[in-house]
Amino acid sequence: MNIIQKLKGCNPYDLLLILSFMLILIKGLEYVFIGILYPLVISAILLSPFVYCYFKKRCTISKTIKYWSLLILCYGVVRILLNTIIYIDSRGIPSEAYYQFTLKYSIISILYVVIGVTLFRKRKHIFLNLSQ
Amino acid sequence: MKSLLKVIGYLWVTLLCFEVQAQKDTLLVSEIMPLQKEIMSRLTGKKPIKDSIYIGQRASPRERELTVEFLSQQLTEIGWQLDNHHYKTTNGNPFLDLILSPASGVNISAVLPATRSSDEYVIFGSHYDSERDCPGAIDNATGVTLSLAVASQLAQLKERNVNFIIVLFDQEEDGEVGSKAYAKMLQKSKKNVYSVHTIDMMGWDEDNNRGFEIELPSLDLERFYKSEAEKFNIPLYTTKVSSSDHKSFIDRGFNTVGISEEYVKGDTTPHLHRPTDTYETVNFDFLASSTQFIFHIFKTLAQ
Numbered sequence: 001m002n003i004i005q006k007l008k009g010c011n012p013y014d015l016l017l018i019l020s021f022m023l024i025l026i027k028g029l030e031y032v033f034i035g036i037l038y039p040l041v042i043s044a045i046l047l048s049p050f051v052y053c054y055f056k057k058r059c060t061i062s063k064t065i066k067y068w069s070l071l072i073l074c075y076g077v078v079r080i081l082l083n084t085i086i087y088i089d090s091r092g093i094p095s096e097a098y099y100q101f102t103l104k105y106s107i108i109s110i111l112y113v114v115i116g117v118t119l120f121r122k123r124k125h126i127f128l129n130l131s132q
Numbered sequence: 133m134k135s136l137l138k139v140i141g142y143l144w145v146t147l148l149c150f151e152v153q154a155q156k157d158t159l160l161v162s163e164i165m166p167l168q169k170e171i172m173s174r175l176t177g178k179k180p181i182k183d184s185i186y187i188g189q190r191a192s193p194r195e196r197e198l199t200v201e202f203l204s205q206q207l208t209e210i211g212w213q214l215d216n217h218h219y220k221t222t223n224g225n226p227f228l229d230l231i232l233s234p235a236s237g238v239n240i241s242a243v244l245p246a247t248r249s250s251d252e253y254v255i256f257g258s259h260y261d262s263e264r265d266c267p268g269a270i271d272n273a274t275g276v277t278l279s280l281a282v283a284s285q286l287a288q289l290k291e292r293n294v295n296f297i298i299v300l301f302d303q304e305e306d307g308e309v310g311s312k313a314y315a316k317m318l319q320k321s322k323k324n325v326y327s328v329h330t331i332d333m334m335g336w337d338e339d340n341n342r343g344f345e346i347e348l349p350s351l352d353l354e355r356f357y358k359s360e361a362e363k364f365n366i367p368l369y370t371t372k373v374s375s376s377d378h379k380s381f382i383d384r385g386f387n388t389v390g391i392s393e394e395y396v397k398g399d400t401t402p403h404l405h406r407p408t409d410t411y412e413t414v415n416f417d418f419l420a421s422s423t424q425f426i427f428h429i430f431k432t433l434a435q
């Protein structure tokens with residue numbers, strides 16, 4: 001109950017930023033569980049500017065969010081482009097990959113784009129504790 | 133006079149043995165063929181694989197799941213102990229890994245223990261998946277039905293001095309994903325594996341010579357297969373084909389052989405990876421005679 005009340009009082013754009021972190025980290029963790037580390041390492045490297053911000057007080061959070069929002073946006077666009085290419089010509093694409101381009105995949109790709117655009121537009125409204 | 137009688141007696145016994153063996157072999161074929169036709173028709177969409185579900189390929193997750201269900205049931209019915217291997221692994225491409233979920237699949241696996249205590253294993257099997265838009269009759273429902281028929285015959289042997297494992301691999305068409313995952317797991321298990329035999333495509337024999345190819349065999353296995361093939365008067369050719377499941381085991385140092393119709397010699401299906409790789413194109417006589425031979429190989433290894 002306490003957590004729900006806390007979340008209700010939160011800035012929705014802060015929550016959106018946290019959601020974007022989670023999505024990227026979950027992608028990395030999915031592979032860690034099967035003994036493959038590089039997706040998580042890449043996620044950690046991409047997230048490192050936020051860690052830098054946390055320790056260096058002079059860092060401006062809105063610039064970091066700008067970088068992050070563009071990254072999320074690009075990721076969503078790449079996913080959609082890949083889906084489009086495979087829709088046009090799927091020759092040579094392994095079946096394992098081919099059958100992952102589902103409706104769920106499309107919805108998640110669009111979600112990345114929406115999150116990216118929203119974070120970019122509302123970056124000045126995001127405060128998170130690390131900027132204090 | 134006495135020695136002449138001895139010779140005649142010897143000849144008569146030999147002839148009788150041949151006669152009995154020939155009868156046994158015919159019996160084996162008449163037993164094998166209906167089973168293979170039945171399984172083949174289910175796997176290639178000629179008959180339903182479950183209730184009223186027909187599958188025209190074994191490529192999508194749902195079709196593979198139905199195939200796993202069907203083949204697992206077949207193995208249980210013939211008395212093997214099911215021990216399916218579920219795996220998750222890389223998509224084989226770092227870029228795809230950053231975008232997609234890990235590749236996942238099921239290698240259908242079952243054990244037939246030795247009749248007397250042994251820690252030695254002989255492993256054999258074939259991939260059950262197919263290319264997209266391809267019924268995959270020869271590639272590789274033939275390998276699967278051959279393996280199943282051999283498994284059924286092995287279960288009926290009164291004496292087996294080694295343990296057998298049958299593995300029907302998933303996702304061979306995606307770059308031997310299933311067999312790579314299985315070979316990795318097998319190596320970790322530290323099992324005492326004597327040999328691994330994988331069968332891929334065994335349904336085309338236009339020249340009716342019953343010949344087939346062994347791919348990248350170990351020296352031991354090459355010698356063994358060739359000497360046994362000679363007894364059966366079967367032409368056997370060694371090739372360097374590496375594009376199938378046997379490669380996954382060779383790479384991990386197992387005593388391995390790949391088995392296939394005359395792929396390099398050219399007496400091979402022209403329908404490979406096409407929608408025309410159907411039930412109707414399978415040479416069931418060749419499939420049954422190859423099954424007989426492979427069963428003989430394993431029976432000998434079990435002695």
Ligand SMILES: [Zn+2]
Pocket residue numbers: 259271272304332333376
């Ligand atoms: Zn194949």
